[in-house]
Amino acid sequence: MLDFTSQHTTTSDVAIRVRDLVVQFRRQTVLKGLNLDVYKGEIIGFVGASGAGKSVLTRTIIGLVTPKSGSIQVFGRELTTADDDERQQIERRWGVLFQQGALFSSLNVLQNVQFPMREYLDLSQRLMDEVAIAKLRMVGLPADVGRKMPSELSGGMIKRVALARALALDPDIVFLDEPTSGLDPIGAGDFDSLIRTLQQTLGLTVFMVTHDLDSLHSVCDRIAVLADGKVIEAGPMSTMLASEHPWLKEYFRGKRARGVPGLVRGE
Amino acid sequence: MEAAEAHRAEGSLTEHDLLSGRTSGERLQLTASGEWTADNAAVLDRLVTATAPAEGAVSKVDIDMRRVEKLDTYGAWLVERLIQGATEKGAQARLIGLPERFGVIVRTVHQNADELPPAPERTNLFIFALATIGRNMVEVGKSIALIAQMFGAVTMAFVRAVMHPTTFRWTSLVNQIDLVGWRAVPIILLITFLIGAILAQQGIFHFRRFGADIFVVDMVGILVLREVGVLIVCVMVAGRSGSAYTAELGSMKMREEIDALQIMGLDPVSILVLPRIIALIVAVPMLTFLGSMAAMYGGGLVAYLYGGISPEVFLQRLREAISVDHFIVGMVKAPFMALIIGIVACVEGLQVEGSAESLGMKTTSAVVKSIFLVMVLDGVFAMFFAAINL
Numbered sequence: 001m002l003d004f005t006s007q008h009t010t011t012s013d014v015a016i017r018v019r020d021l022v023v024q025f026r027r028q029t030v031l032k033g034l035n036l037d038v039y040k041g042e043i044i045g046f047v048g049a050s051g052a053g054k055s056v057l058t059r060t061i062i063g064l065v066t067p068k069s070g071s072i073q074v075f076g077r078e079l080t081t082a083d084d085d086e087r088q089q090i091e092r093r094w095g096v097l098f099q100q101g102a103l104f105s106s107l108n109v110l111q112n113v114q115f116p117m118r119e120y121l122d123l124s125q126r127l128m129d130e131v132a133i134a135k136l137r138m139v140g141l142p143a144d145v146g147r148k149m150p151s152e153l154s155g156g157m158i159k160r161v162a163l164a165r166a167l168a169l170d171p172d173i174v175f176l177d178e179p180t181s182g183l184d185p186i187g188a189g190d191f192d193s194l195i196r197t198l199q200q201t202l203g204l205t206v207f208m209v210t211h212d213l214d215s216l217h218s219v220c221d222r223i224a225v226l227a228d229g230k231v232i233e234a235g236p237m238s239t240m241l242a243s244e245h246p247w248l249k250e251y252f253r254g255k256r257a258r259g260v261p262g263l264v265r266g267e
Numbered sequence: 268m269e270a271a272e273a274h275r276a277e278g279s280l281t282e283h284d285l286l287s288g289r290t291s292g293e294r295l296q297l298t299a300s301g302e303w304t305a306d307n308a309a310v311l312d313r314l315v316t317a318t319a320p321a322e323g324a325v326s327k328v329d330i331d332m333r334r335v336e337k338l339d340t341y342g343a344w345l346v347e348r349l350i351q352g353a354t355e356k357g358a359q360a361r362l363i364g365l366p367e368r369f370g371v372i373v374r375t376v377h378q379n380a381d382e383l384p385p386a387p388e389r390t391n392l393f394i395f396a397l398a399t400i401g402r403n404m405v406e407v408g409k410s411i412a413l414i415a416q417m418f419g420a421v422t423m424a425f426v427r428a429v430m431h432p433t434t435f436r437w438t439s440l441v442n443q444i445d446l447v448g449w450r451a452v453p454i455i456l457l458i459t460f461l462i463g464a465i466l467a468q469q470g471i472f473h474f475r476r477f478g479a480d481i482f483v484v485d486m487v488g489i490l491v492l493r494e495v496g497v498l499i500v501c502v503m504v505a506g507r508s509g510s511a512y513t514a515e516l517g518s519m520k521m522r523e524e525i526d527a528l529q530i531m532g533l534d535p536v537s538i539l540v541l542p543r544i545i546a547l548i549v550a551v552p553m554l555t556f557l558g559s560m561a562a563m564y565g566g567g568l569v570a571y572l573y574g575g576i577s578p579e580v581f582l583q584r585l586r587e588a589i590s591v592d593h594f595i596v597g598m599v600k601a602p603f604m605a606l607i608i609g610i611v612a613c614v615e616g617l618q619v620e621g622s623a624e625s626l627g628m629k630t631t632s633a634v635v636k637s638i639f640l641v642m643v644l645d646g647v648f649a650m651f652f653a654a655i656n657l
């Protein structure tokens with residue numbers, strides 16, 4: 001088995017620890033004994049072929065899919081055996097950006113961002129308005145977007161509002177499922193640097209599923225590769241470029257990767 | 268002074284000593300400590316509000332941040348608000364000893380401070396009511412126009428389909444007839460059977476007082492064949508299939524499937540609307556026939572069990588009381604009503620905009636509008652048949 005814990009050995013550095021995770025849908029086994037460590041304060045990028053199970057892994061960690069066996073620890077607490085109270089305490093500490101944004105279509109932008117605040121915190125309307133506006137501004141949207149409905153927003157704006165909502169409670173971890181898919185390259189680049197800035201400002205741990213070589217290269221501290229229901233490789237970009245796994249060679253050193261500066265050097 | 272007292276009152280509410288203040292002459296010295304995070308935000312909110320100095324009371328506000336252990340966006344925002352509040356009251360505010368690790372978040376929040384644009388003003392109630400009535404009238408006008416437009420588009424599509432029968436979606440038609448016709452049979456039979464039975468029971472109960480029990484056969488026969496059969500079927504179909512049409516087309520509209528058809532040079536009306544409407548026009552008369560028969564059967568059964576009118580007498584009386592005209596009146600109405608239901612449902616479906624809420628609203632309005640129009644049409648037919656003595 002690969003050694004994922006070469007540099008970090010203490011448990012206190014680990015935000016998410018997954019061990020021997022097995023997830024099954026009827027007859028199909030999607031994750032087959034997956035192991036993974038995500039360290040505090042890092043941006044980890046997940047890659048893998050379409051249908052490899054990246055979304056399933058994300059949804060399993062955040063509790064939307066029940067694993068068949070295995071253990072998931074978040075901040076040292078075991079989630080697979082946690083009761084409702086414990087779960088809620090942990091859930092309060094993460095934010096999720098779904099692939100399609102998943103904004104509530106009957107609420108306006110400001111109400112969407114305030115939704116988790118209403119659930120978890122007992123704040124005055126004034127403070128909620130002020131903080132929600134600050135969050136919108138931090139994800140690069142003007143304050144007057146606050147009164148718009150989700151159906152009036154463009155794809156990029158929806159992702160930004162969804163990010164603002166994911167950050168509403170100042171979480172310690174954010175899960176991003178393909179945050180830049182469907183954005184134009186400039187918009188995607190902006191979004192990447194936004195995630196980097198927010199991560200540094202708020203001290204976030206970021207778990208990001210992405211297919212964007214640019215974002216892998218520019219924002220991720222580490223990259224994990226999912227194939228055959230397992231993490232087959234994890235490490236910084238240099239590890240990926242040095243790997244001899246055929247899928248990785250094609251992915252990082254194939255034709256597609258050539259246009260990306262920094263990757264060519266690895267050849 | 269005031270500020271410090273205000274704080275003491277508030278501060279006693281909480282165990283955490285998050286913010287304390289002391290006034291010395293012109294200077295207000297505030298000390299922040301502990302966790303300035305989302306979890307404490309409600310308490311901090313009150314503390315910060317209570318700490319705002321009175322106008323001109325102090326000229327300098329120093330906020331000592333050295334003992335703050337944790338700070339997130341909420342804490343940073345409240346610090347920002349503390350500074351803003353002091354500045355507004357003409358005091359000079361500054362942060363002292365801000366730990367380096369909080370520098371970025373405090374600066375970021377400061378840069379992103381902004382006001383919520385004011386909500387659009389509420390006009391007075393009377394004008395609001397008038398405006399609503401006006402807007403609704405315009406809406407009614409618009410939906411009549413849309414129905415007329417759809418009627419035109421469907422006619423065009425029909426003509427095209429007749430000219431080029433190979434382009435017509437036969438599979439879709441068969442599928443829709445299965446969905447809206449065949450699968451509706453059990454529920455239609457059940458409901459019309461019950462309605463027929465209830466009509467007969469009521470008739471017998473009231474006619475019995477005049478010794479006119481036998482006229483219940485006239486009543487059930489005429490009512491069912493002319494009105495009740497077709498109306499019940501139409502209400503059921505509007506609720507069952509009309510709403511399904513609206514929801515299907517609406518969610519296709521939401522996911523841009525309709526746009527995709529259009530840019531491939533295909534006409535959404537020919538492909539999606541026409542087969543659905545033809546399916547209704549085929550299915551509703553059949554359902555009306557079956558429904559009417561079931562209602563007569565229910566009526567006959569109750570007449571026998573409850574009114575003691577034997578089947579032979581019932582059928583004999585029926586033959587005298589009704590002519591084939593009554594049956595024709597009911598059946599003639601059915602396809603027209605099917606057309607109305609189909610057109611309204613498809614118009615509403617294509618009106619759906621981005622949100623799930625709009626889908627729900629349009630589905631409701633499709634059912635309400637089509638049932639309403641079915642009733643109106645029924646009235647028009649009643650006048651028409653009266654005029655030609657049918």
Ligand SMILES: Nc1ncnc2c1ncn2[C@@H]1O[C@H](COP(=O)(O)OP(=O)(O)O)[C@@H](O)[C@H]1O
Nearest residue numbers: 025028030048049050051052053054055056057
């Ligand atoms: N709810 C589900 N029921 C059955 N199979 C599922 C479900 N969700 C995902 N799968 C299957 O799991 C596999 C991985 O899917 P997913 O995680 O969405 O891939 P990706 O890596 O592209 O995000 C796919 O083969 C998919 O068909």
Ligand SMILES: [Mg+2]
Nearest residue numbers: 054055099177
């Ligand atoms: Mg996915």
